Amino acid sequence: MNGSAVHTITALKRWSCADKQLPAVERIKSIHIYDFDNTLFSSPLPNRQVWASGTCGQLQGQDVFHNGGWWHNPQILAATGQGLEVEEPRAWEGCWNEKIVDLVELSMAEEDALSILLTGRSETGFADLINRMVAAKGLEFDMVCLKPKVSPSGELFSSTLAYKQALLRDIVYTYRDASDLRMYEDRPKHTRSFRDFFGDLNRALSSNQNAPRSPINAEVIQVTEQDMNMDPVSEVAQVQAMINAHNAAVVSGTAPPRAIPYCIKRSVFFTGYLLSAPDIDRLKALVRPPTSVPEYEIKYLANNILIAPRPAPRSILDK
CATH class of the missing domain: 3.40.50 (Rossmann fold)
Incomplete structure (x- = not known):
């Protein structure tokens, strides 16, 4: 000082x-x-319904991508909602x-x-x-x-x-x-x-x-954190653009020496119904948490209805 x-x-x-x-x-x-x-x-966060938990951490890391990642890329913030325009x-x-x-x-x-x-x-x-x-x-x-x-x-x-x-x-x-x-x-x-x-x-x-x-x-x-996610299609497109820019820097030699190229890999961890934001808000309105618990210590997880904790077989999907 x-x-x-x-x-x-x-x-x-x-x-x-x-x-x-x-x-x-x-x-x-x-x-x-x-x-x-x-x-x-309410800045968008990586959608945990789209990415594995480890990937969410990677996306937010400062040193994972050549262009800085989620919190350092203006295009992510500009894509909030339906986009800047x-x-x-x-x-x-x-x-x-x-x-x-x-x-x-x-x-x-x-x-x-x-x-x-x-x-x-x-x-x-x-x-x-x-x-x-x-x-x-x-x-x-x-x-x-x-x-x-x-x-x-x-x-x-x-x-x-x-x-x-x-x-x-x-x-x-x-x-x-x-x-x-x-x-x-x-x-x-x-x-x-x-x-x-x-x-x-x-x-x-x-x-x-x-x-x-x-x-x-x-x-x-x-202040209680205000969670928000982007449209999943837009989010995947923005992350793919980040990866493309990073990989181009790796190929051109402008990325740090230890940087490696990335790609998006699809994995199915569970099968279920994903709830829309209005439905999530309606469910949250039914909850009456204890008055002694600060609001910022409560995290609501009502975002899906589980069908199977794995890829569901065709016999279930066809029902």
Whole structure:
């Protein structure tokens, strides 16, 4: 932590992909930070009804594909719903966590609040797309922050968490008159890490008589992850395109030396009826979980009706 560095809104603005002037330091009394994926927006996940569990992990890995994989490929996010051309005019209706959208709109209305959209997606790959998505929804943030290759000061990041903590530190030190901070995050591991981060930050500020600001009342709020899948046909097509690009890089020698080509292999693990999203929602509405259990600890699995835990014989399929 570098509390002695000079923190200005000019320096802080370099973190943001939004073409917007930051408010004056003395004007801001509270800071509101919103994670993007599966907090504000229901980003598609690899469909476990389509892929084996090990394949789902491979698809999301950063180092499996030459082009970075699921979370590093803008075409995956752009294919959400029925694709960019269809979804942008209707603002990706049904893909947002409307409870969080309501909170963002309240932040927009508060003149003394700094609102920030924060995501670990890469600045080079996703800045234009995410700005278009939030604009289509009519949401405005003072800062839209995506992960740069290096920080404005030239710092390299070992992880997404390290990037976010470096940015949070700059925000808190720049807006030194803000007394409250609320942060919304879907991943429990990150929620715990951010709570620890702000605890350590406040202890350091409290123990330093020459600290540039007083401790901040920081609350990291756990948000229930919003699961969503793409259309299976579109998803397989997007994954095949990722594989084609990866394999072309392997053949041309532009992929890492240990990279190997991939192909999609069809395997039947069970036979059953796959339930549609409306039917799944109707089944979930019938469940009354215990009130003592946090919502984010509950995962609904009502997505299929099993016929056989293996490829079904023709005699069953013909019934």
